Amino acid sequence: MTVAQDAPGFDKNLAFPIEEYAGRLERLQAALAEKELDGLLSTFPENVTYVSGYQSPGYYKWQALIVPTEGRPMIVTRGFELTNVAVWSWFDDAVGVGEDADPMAVTARALADLGLEGKRIGIEHDSWFLTLADLEGLRRHSKGTDFVNASGTVEKLRVIKSPAEIEYIRQGCRVAESMIQAGFDAIVDGANENDIAASVLGAMARGGGHIAGLPPFVVSGPRTGLPHGTWAGRALQPGDPVMLEVAGVIMRYTGPLLRTAYFKEKRPEHERVEQVCLAGLDAALGAIRPGVSGAEVDRAMNAVFSEAGLVDGATHRAGYSVGINWPPDWGEGYLFDLSPHERRPMEVGMTFHIPGPLLFVPPYSIGLSETVVVTQSGYECLSDFPRTFPVLG
DSSP states (O other), rough: OOOOHHHHHOOOOSSSHHHHHHHHHHHHHHHHTTTTTTTEEOOOOHHHHHHHOOOSSSGGSSSEEEEESSSSEEEEEEGGHHHHHOOOOOOOEEEOOTTSSHHHHHHHHHHHHHHHHHHHHOOOTOOOOOOOHHHHHHHHTTOOOOOHHHHHHHHHHHHHOOOOHHHHHHHHHHHHHHHHHHHHTTTTTTTTTTHHHHHHHHHHHTTTTTOSSSOOOEEGGGOOOOOOOOOOOOOOOOOOEEEEEEEEEEHHHHHHHHEEEEEEEOHHHHHHHHHHHHHHHHHHHHHHHHBBBHHHHHHHHHHHHHTTTTTGGGSOOOEESSSSSOOSOOOOOOOOOEETTTOOOOOTOOOOEEOOOEEEEEEEEEEEEEEEEEEOOOOOEEEOOOOOOOOEO
16 A cells, blocks of 8 residues: 555655665664665664654554665555655655554565565664564564664665755754743743743744653752652742753754753852863863764763762763654653763764753752764854753742
């Protein structure tokens, strides 16, 4: 069943020119040939979007992209989702899975139709959306097909962004900045966390942004000590830090941003912590350049915290890759982390969110971040919002 026949009247809404998608496919097929694979069966939503352009949050049902080493790809998805292929994918080759059909049997037939039955097919062992039951079903329905681990094949292409991808991340940062500003504007007498969150979400929609892989994090007072905390109706109290971490999303590309403000007044002990946060961010950014490892960036940032005696308050990585995002995450830390274990060198075109200057000084946390791209000479900030800790309300 082809999408072109099933979705008349829908125009394509592609994020990039056909030439960009064709280049991605060409590079992916070359990588598959180098691995001596006859094709790839990808189930990571971000990988599916990267290669095809296809967009849908419907991957709670079976969704897969089949890429032969030679020839055109094919999408296998729920029949209900086929119109999304017509709109978002640069090619229309797709098979819909009926509500009463076995998705693995349909996928096996699609592999056979592409001449891939009995061949050597890469799959993604680290995909969150390929279960053991799925794999057993594929093997049961695919006669003699050799499914081998090809995790990281698409990800290796995704980690370096094209100029067009970087522009979407830049636009996402503009949305994130409007979300932070709207949240700050809502820090007024009588406000609670829900009021602030409503303003943040409204700014996201008005700015042309879409739902990110994670919700906006809106917390105040002692609740700032909750990692990944969301709004819970808490009324603001004088002296409360209010921490907002958000992501602006354009065409599924994300630009995150973290900022902290205070309601009515600032506690004296926060002044010093703010300066350490700023110095830690400067140290991390100053270490970013081609050839430097992720571990070196993390080490530069944590050296500042160690010297200030606040190393126990910094319990996470300096940053992580960002780009295409679908729930359950807005980051790409699985592609490249700015953490102690990342020994690979950074390259021009890599993009990162740097939320490392997030310090926990019981019972509060405060922090700030930037989103950057690696350039020939170092880095460029894609986000642009004052690095201050204002007192509001």
